[in-house]
Amino acid sequence: MIMFAPLEHVFAAKRQPFFRKEWLTDFAFHLFQTLLWTKLTLFSIEWLHHSFNAFIWIMPVRNLFSEQNLFLQILWIVFLSDFLIYWGHRLSHQIPFLWNFHKIHHTAVALDWLAAFREHPFDNIYTRVIVNLPALAMGFSLDAVAGYVIFRGLWGNFIHSNTPFGLGPFKYILGSPRLHHWHHDFDKNSRCNFANLMPVMDVMFGTFYDPGKMPEKYGIDDSISHRYLPQILLPVFPFLRKFFR
Ligand SMILES: [Zn+2]
Numbered sequence: 001m002i003m004f005a006p007l008e009h010v011f012a013a014k015r016q017p018f019f020r021k022e023w024l025t026d027f028a029f030h031l032f033q034t035l036l037w038t039k040l041t042l043f044s045i046e047w048l049h050h051s052f053n054a055f056i057w058i059m060p061v062r063n064l065f066s067e068q069n070l071f072l073q074i075l076w077i078v079f080l081s082d083f084l085i086y087w088g089h090r091l092s093h094q095i096p097f098l099w100n101f102h103k104i105h106h107t108a109v110a111l112d113w114l115a116a117f118r119e120h121p122f123d124n125i126y127t128r129v130i131v132n133l134p135a136l137a138m139g140f141s142l143d144a145v146a147g148y149v150i151f152r153g154l155w156g157n158f159i160h161s162n163t164p165f166g167l168g169p170f171k172y173i174l175g176s177p178r179l180h181h182w183h184h185d186f187d188k189n190s191r192c193n194f195a196n197l198m199p200v201m202d203v204m205f206g207t208f209y210d211p212g213k214m215p216e217k218y219g220i221d222d223s224i225s226h227r228y229l230p231q232i233l234l235p236v237f238p239f240l241r242k243f244f245r
């Protein structure tokens with residue numbers, strides 16, 4: 001908040017109050033993700049870390065990898081994790097079982113740094129596991145992985161922020177608010193800009209979209225309640241729908 005609230009105040013893409021529509025829903029997502037659900041995500045990542053370390057067949061690949069200099073290793077990890085998460089994200093829009101959880105993220109009708117936290121816990125585990133697979137497979141320490149998670153998390157807040165940045169000539173190299181806001185556009189129906197960090201993935205696979213301006217309207221055409229509890233419960237227990245009108 002200390003970083004993004006002043007940035008959004010000075011460079012606001014849309015005029016909206018700090019406590020804008022559905023602010024409380026997104027704040028609840030932030031609170032419970034940080035205090036509760038993150039434990040599940042961390043457990044999954046730690047389990048994978050131990051599983052990979054016990055998998056001796058991966059050792060020759062790790063040795064080859066660790067012979068390269070650290071800068072190249074990091075570049076490889078970022079590239080591979082973005083490749084995986086590009087397809088992981090794209091599939092979560094195409095496979096109904098995955099969309100059932102990912103659509104929660106797309107119900108946001110106003111975007112800012114806080115809206116980045118609107119994510120179903122299962123969608124969060126799915127995303128974090130996929131994005132960290134290359135680093136875990138190549139034997140990076142959990143400390144290094146944690147640093148990477150924080151960096152990606154902050155970038156996630158940035159691309160959701162209520163700012164119009166398109167990053168000029170770097171727009172193919174680094175994800176920006178303008179590109180990700182089009183991923184949330186109501187009319188485009190999430191058919192573009194699936195990459196978070198490296199838009200070059202969208203260029204490679206034909207989903208890059210940048211008309212040079214910000215979208216007008218965000219969200220999806222779905223009747224699910226926009227309050228926290230139904231957004232958490234209904235993807236898992238759809239029969240509870242009648243209680244959350
Ligand atoms: Zn999406």
Ligand SMILES: [Zn+2]
Pocket residue numbers: 105116160180184
């Ligand atoms: Zn988003």
